[in-house]
Amino acid sequence: NAGVTQTPKFQVLKTGQSMTLQCAQDMNHEYMSWYRQDPGMGLRLIHYSVGAGITDQGEVPNGYNVSRSTTEDFPLRLLSAAPSQTSVYFCASSYLTIGDTEAFFGQGTRLTVV
Amino acid sequence: GIQVEQSPPDLILQEGANSTLRCNFSDSVNNLQWFHQNPWGQLINLFYIPSGTKQNGRLSATTVATERYSLLYISSSQTTDSGVYFCAVEDSGGSNYKLTFGKGTLLTVNP
Numbered sequence: 001n002a003g004v005t006q007t008p009k010f011q012v013l014k015t016g017q018s019m020t021l022q023c024a025q026d027m028n029h030e031y032m033s034w035y036r037q038d039p040g041m042g043l044r045l046i047h048y049s050v051g052a053g054i055t056d057q058g059e060v061p062n063g064y065n066v067s068r069s070t071t072e073d074f075p076l077r078l079l080s081a082a083p084s085q086t087s088v089y090f091c092a093s094s095y096l097t098i099g100d101t102e103a104f105f106g107q108g109t110r111l112t113v114v
Numbered sequence: 115g116i117q118v119e120q121s122p123p124d125l126i127l128q129e130g131a132n133s134t135l136r137c138n139f140s141d142s143v144n145n146l147q148w149f150h151q152n153p154w155g156q157l158i159n160l161f162y163i164p165s166g167t168k169q170n171g172r173l174s175a176t177t178v179a180t181e182r183y184s185l186l187y188i189s190s191s192q193t194t195d196s197g198v199y200f201c202a203v204e205d206s207g208g209s210n211y212k213l214t215f216g217k218g219t220l221l222t223v224n225p
Contacts (some may be wrong), residue, residue, distance in 0.1 A: 031211055042216070042218075043213070043215045048211065059212075090157065096211065101144060102147065103159075104159060105156075107156050108156065110155070
């Protein structure tokens, strides 16, 4: 079991460039989500999905798009990178059954926008 | 939204010492987890503990849901225990299954 796998681990972008952060899980979890971690702000929810074909916005969705075509994959797209998007990004997944909602996180992607 | 407060914010220990970290939350929860963020930034699951007590080696955790707090105990600390410990909760009244994180406790264990 690989758990939650994120790629890449590190990325440097120029302002205005676009890119996709990949996230895959092999635990058949219904729920997947993206967080960003900034100093002093903790982890904040960007987008989430409760199943294939269903996505919704979290606290800080502006500048990001997501899609969920399969149960396993939940990519995060940065449309036009800005320095304010410099952060560490975490993908997480879990079941949705109450009492069994333990979240598992990927190893993170450290993104710098210059 | 739900508020999560962790204490203490910083803790420095000598190797071998014991410690207790606390997490208070402001509303009822479906989920409470403790994580260790290691110096490389990885978030490691320690406990999934919305209520009750669990133990895993030198670590144990207790959540008293009715009183809205959780405690993480670290015994015989080692230098590899250093890092940030986060408590995260899912509000039982929430609609997006979001985990709300506390600000963390930065633990430094000196040899």
